[in-house]
Amino acid sequence: MGPFSATYAEARDKFLAAAKAAGASLSAYVHPERGPDGGELATDVAWIGPADAAGVLVLVSGTHGVEGHCGSGAQVDWLQRGEAARLGPGLAACLVHAINPYGFAWSRRVTHENVDLNRNFIDFGRAPPDNPEYDKLAAAVKPLDWSPESQAASRAVLLDYARANGFPALVQALSGGQYRHPDGIFYGGAGETWSRRTLTAIFRERLSAASDVGLIDYHTGLGPEGYAEQIVSAGPDTEEYRRAALWHGLAATSVSGGDSVSAKLAGDWLDAAPRLLAHARVTGIALEYGTIDTGKVVDALRADNWLHAHGDPTGPEATAIQAQTRAAFYVDTDLWRGMVLGQSLIATRQAVAGLTKAVA
Numbered sequence: 377m378g379p380f381s382a383t384y385a386e387a388r389d390k391f392l393a394a395a396k397a398a399g400a401s402l403s404a405y406v407h408p409e410r411g412p413d414g415g416e417l418a419t420d421v422a423w424i425g426p427a428d429a430a431g432v433l434v435l436v437s438g439t440h441g442v443e444g445h446c447g448s449g450a451q452v453d454w455l456q457r458g459e460a461a462r463l464g465p466g467l468a469a470c471l472v473h474a475i476n477p478y479g480f481a482w483s484r485r486v487t488h489e490n491v492d493l494n495r496n497f498i499d500f501g502r503a504p505p506d507n508p509e510y511d512k513l514a515a516a517v518k519p520l521d522w523s524p525e526s527q528a529a530s531r532a533v534l535l536d537y538a539r540a541n542g543f544p545a546l547v548q549a550l551s552g553g554q555y556r557h558p559d560g561i562f563y564g565g566a567g568e569t570w571s572r573r574t575l576t577a578i579f580r581e582r583l584s585a586a587s588d589v590g591l592i593d594y595h596t597g598l599g600p601e602g603y604a605e606q607i608v609s610a611g612p613d614t615e616e617y618r619r620a621a622l623w624h625g626l627a628a629t630s631v632s633g634g635d636s637v638s639a640k641l642a643g644d645w646l647d648a649a650p651r652l653l654a655h656a657r658v659t660g661i662a663l664e665y666g667t668i669d670t671g672k673v674v675d676a677l678r679a680d681n682w683l684h685a686h687g688d689p690t691g692p693e694a695t696a697i698q699a700q701t702r703a704a705f706y707v708d709t710d711l712w713r714g715m716v717l718g719q720s721l722i723a724t725r726q727a728v729a730g731l732t733k734a735v736a
């Protein structure tokens with residue numbers, strides 16, 4: 377397992393120990409809920425380097441809860457490997473561990489508000505985006521009972537939709553984000569979640585002195601197994617995209633440009649970051665690591681959704697569904713973990729090189 381962990385609690389312990397050993401200063405943002413083991417949930421922030429550094433590398437894990445197994449492992453490896461020694465004068469690193477600690481601990485993608493954090497960074501003072509295609513599929517996504525028969529019937533509805541409209545259209549309808557079904561999947565919320573408020577506070581408290589910020593947000597669940605797509609939220613004709621492509625190479629794809637494995641969506645935090653950090657140049661990518669077949673990932677999300685909408689998350693069905701969800705977002709093999717670390721190391725070194733040039 378090395379730097380990776382089987383549970384949130386183990387991941388938190390490893391992160392705190394590795395951060396202390398690397399000489400980081402630590403602070404914790406304690407979450408209102410508890411983990412399945414009754415333990416405390418928190419977003420931990422490790423800072424290495426001068427507090428007023430001009431260039432800051434920001435590594436974020438657990439935006440999508442259970443995907444934190446990947447991001448936490450990459451962060452702990454970065455600390456243990458001594459990568460902080462590469463931060464030159466004027467640079468600092470800010471590692472945000474488990475920005476959605478509830479989802480990480482409970483093996484869910486969503487927050488305790490059942491919200492997809494990367495659909496939550498919209499302006500709630502305006503009407504939320506429409507997703508009429510999700511409305512058509514909402515009932516099939518979440519049958520009342522979770523028998524093999526009801527699962528097969530609802531899967532058939534989704535496959536019919538894919539046959540009629542194409543598989544990318546199904547992915548877009550389901551995962552593009554929706555704001556009308558609070559107990560459905562890829563729900564963007566009716567207001568700011570705890571995790572959004574916490575990330576916003578961390579940015580405000582820690583990054584106000586920075587002129588250049590390099591962001592890496594760790595994700596899993598889309599694309600070929602072990603391959604990390606570098607996803608940029610900004611469109612291909614923007615300065616942000618050009619900077620990200622310059623730092624990270626030509627493999628960067630754009631969500632809004634339509635060449636990414638990700639659906640087009642509203643409300644992801646990487647897209648919001650340049651507005652939250654308007655005083656700085658922000659260069660950010662998501663690393664999206666492929667795991668298993670997309671159909672199986674959707675099955676896991678629907679099972680998890682049913683468990684929390686109609687089942688008992690602490691009952692007898694929970695263990696199998698939590699294991700199914702974890703397996704959809706964390707491939708428990710040395711090969712996959714090695715691919716995660718190798719590609720993460722490339723991306724973090726590219727960001728440090730970009731920041732070094734930017735603040736020189």
Ligand SMILES: [Zn+2]
Pocket residue numbers: 439440443594595596597
């Ligand atoms: Zn994700």
